[in-house]
Amino acid sequence: MSDERRMAVLSAIVEDYVQTSEPVGSRALLDRHRLNVSAATVRNDMAALEDEGLIVAPHTSAGRIPTDAGYRLFVDRLQAIRPMSRGERAAITDYLEGADELDAVLDRTVRLLSTLTRQVAVVQYPSLTRSIVKHIELVPMSDTRLMVVVIMGTGRVEQRVVPTGVDYTDGPGLEALARARSRVNAATRDRRLTEALHALGTLHAEDTGTEDALTAGVLDALDDALADERETKVALAGTANLARSPSDFPMTLEPVLDALEQHVVLLKLLGVEADQDEAGVSVRIGSENPVSGLHTTSLVTSGYGSGDEQVGTVGVLGPTRMDYPATMAQVRAVATYLSRIMDA
Incomplete structure (x- = not known):
């Protein structure tokens, strides 16, 4: 199996599963995507991906879903972050421009980001030690x-x-x-x-x-x-979004909610260094999160700052079944605009 074709099949499975929340079978892949291969080839590719631990069968069926490793490979191989529409960029500007005080700016930031992503949004208040x-x-x-x-x-x-x-x-x-x-x-x-x-x-x-x-x-x-x-604070919004997809948390939401209620945990989460792509966005998936209660979630973050200095972090947290390209673009755009406000 060629690496290019393997990634095409994996990407198709990720995209379909994110959209439908249902395990993806070979027939669905052929119907929805132009893979230009036979059904037998797709089945062989899926078997190879499963052997590599990138997809798994949640139960006895022909369908497969991505594993944390599958999501990680998908994110790492993204060619570029999906650009935001002109309307989305205008919405960010219009909504954040109306706030002057820091508390109001950060409150609007998390409310906007949770609305855009339909996930939990969190922002760290600017660090005093890094501020001017x-x-x-x-x-x-x-x-x-x-x-x-x-x-x-x-x-x-x-x-x-x-x-x-x-x-x-x-x-x-x-x-x-x-x-x-x-x-x-x-x-x-x-x-x-x-x-x-x-x-x-x-x-x-x-x-x-x-x-x-x-x-x-x-x-x-x-x-x-x-x-x-x-005691640096964090601002949080959109916790109720977690309840929109209970199937993403088959056991219980309790550990996730417990972690979100503790600002010390959130600060630890936002303060952990993670690899960033060229656009300054980092993604931690499932067990990559340092907090055990959040191993069923993914965290997408980006730093914001004043001048050349990063003074805080903004991001979203949601289930691993996440639209990573769109979420990464939205987090980056909001972090960029927040940095402009800090420099104003």
Whole structure:
């Protein structure tokens, strides 16, 4: 059996099974696809694919379905990601353009992606450690408290209230606050947060008197923000889509739902490095997922970022019986547009 013909038969089985959710037989392949071979040849090819562990008979019948290995070979041999239609691209632009705040942008992102793919969509909030500091604002709350507001290039905002021993609400205090604000921003602007912390440490060592208390407060606030980085959130939408095809989860949906309810698990899933294709899309199929409860699912992800820096991951999770070419295109398109928003 030639490799080219083997892939044609495997691709036909994957496409038919994704569309119908029914095991695929040789007669159906001949009726639906231009394979230009005899029925006997198709049966021989299917037998060889089964011997290689790429397809399997779910029960005693002439039909076969892809295995995880079959899906993997199919995805690896895709010549190109299916292009999205002009209408689909316009829908992404129109829907995401209306949001300004980060929470709203990411909420719209997962709602849009779950609608496009009819799967579960998930997006990781931008990582603080990979983000760029755009501005630090110092706001006196009272004569004993100061709010430190850190605005990242991704739109993420961190706020901390720190105690002060000086009244910064009027007179000399306001002047000292203005000087400190200027120096803090000059030291941190357009730097990654970890680099900004180092620069602030140097500034803190050089400062004296009143401004020293301010830079110490800013350092404490940023240290707290980094300590909370492990609690980075995720946004999720479309869980109900899993119930559209109960036959894809013949045993139970419970382990999948349990995993989706745990943000720590989702962050682990999104943070695992996976091979990406040239378009920056990665696909993990079945047991390739590091979470045992998700071995009946596939995860398609793509990174998004600000400038050249990837700050988070967006993707969809669904049954292994997934339209991989379309899903990969949709995830990539949404990740690309999300990156543009971060750079705006």
